[in-house]
């Protein structure tokens with residue numbers, strides 16, 4: 001499984017590198033692309049009574065002419081619709097020349113029951129909102145309820161941002177080539193692609209080297225090899241010690257959720273640092289997790305000197321005032337290169353009017369720092385990068401990471417993890433069940449735990465986001481945040497201990 005996710009522009013460079021060897025290489029790739037799409041159609045829609053192939057003026061349309069030819073050569077009923085023809089001498093013009101079905105104007109299109117629509121209007125070359133005749137046919141197809149197979153991208157979907165540009169098809173299946181594009185994974189693009197198939201069209205993997213892609217789909221191969229190992233010689237403090245700062249008497253639950261998640265994710269010791277007025281309520285609800293009083297910065301500093309935790313989490317239920325800001329400074333000041341620090345929730349909001357001061361503190365710190373905002377918290381620290389600016393979520397997270405010096409976890413159905421050096425991962429295993437109070441507190445506890453056990457910030461954040469989402473999927477309906485830490489063991493068993501033992505094989 002290839003995890004690189006490219007932009008349409010990067011894909012264009014890959015295509016050009018693959019085409020460079022000879023004058024017919026471009027048409028060769030197009031024939032391979034069309035053959036891959038036709039193969040998927042025949043495998044999945046054998047019962048279709050006919051095929052409408054809608055072709056645009058570029059190479060996406062060229063792929064469509066190849067598909068139309070291949071289906072027609074099998075004796076299937078095919079009608080092709082196109083308004084503008086391909087440029088003379090282009091690969092698409094060669095494909096049109098070889099296609100036995102002559103195009104009709106888009107205005108002649110009328111849906112027919114049990115026919116399949118092949119969308120080859122626009123793909124990676126979409127440059128402006130889809131309007132006019134193309135928008136009209138998209139509306140007609142949507143109203144008809146006919147199944148749609150999109151070539152490369154559903155027409156209207158921006159391959160960079162994952163957002164529609166004007167009208168867009170909602171496809172049942174999208175067949176893309178070589179690697180996924182960002183628009184396939186970002187929402188709402190992911191939903192309007194339907195099933196996604198990545199076809200090999202003969203482009204060598206090495207073509208990607210020159211592009212220097214730094215964005216991946218967040219899957220275990222990215223971080224499983226460096227998940228903290230435990231051995232017979234491991235003792236509780238060598239497994240990492242995480243400090244979680246609690247809020248006052250009526251806001252303690254969030255920190256306890258984080259603390260339990262940190263322990264379940266493998267930290268050998270977890271300490272909740274509690275204000276005096278919340279000590280007894282915390283004590284009543286904690287068993288294996290330790291508790292220590294920390295009202296003031298000097299009490300926090302004394303704990304850091306005394307116990308040297310390898311990870312700390314500040315934010316869940318912590319309050320947005322001066323105590324949280326001064327605790328953040330103390331944690332950042334005293335961090336060593338081995339310390340993993342997560343600032344979540346209130347710790348982000350506490351710096352809403354002092355973002356540059358916060359970023360200066362993060363840059364000056366020796367620690368590994370992760371920020372875990374949802375879109376609302378993100379907008380408080382990075383108002384110029386908030387959603388709705390037309391810039392993709394990946395790029396917004398990358399710019400925020402570069403600006404702050406921290407690894408950014410920009411949460412949502414398509415959570416982005418971005419490192420200050422430009423690396424980014426798009427998470428795809430979330431479930432809507434995770435949208436529940438306290439879910440984020442669990443996530444920040446897992447990430448703090450993994451850093452405290454020695455994982456670098458980017459990989460810890462990617463791993464944390466994935467296992468958190470996988471826990472949510474494992475539970476499904478009725479999920480509340482309290483369930484998530486207890487689901488981690490099952491998820492981790494599946495992730496790491498899949499081997500079937502000889503005795504189990506013998507029994508089966």
Ligand SMILES: NC(=O)C1=CN([C@@H]2O[C@H](COP(=O)(O)OP(=O)(O)OC[C@H]3O[C@@H](n4cnc5c(N)ncnc54)[C@H](OP(=O)(O)O)[C@@H]3O)[C@@H](O)[C@H]2O)[C@@H](O)CC1
Nearest residue numbers: 015029030058059060122123124125126127128129130152
């Ligand atoms: N290169 C290769 O080797 C391979 C490429 N492959 C395939 O090529 C596809 C990319 O091809 P592409 O670059 O030609 O872009 P494509 O999506 O066809 O659109 C460009 C045309 O659309 C037009 N146009 C754009 N937006 C519009 C709008 N809103 N409304 C109206 N018009 C609009 C634009 O017009 P212009 O802006 O130039 O005036 C231009 O004419 C890729 O997705 C994959 O399917 C595969 O065969 C594998 C090998």
Ligand SMILES: [K+]
Nearest residue numbers: 119122153155
């Ligand atoms: K398309």
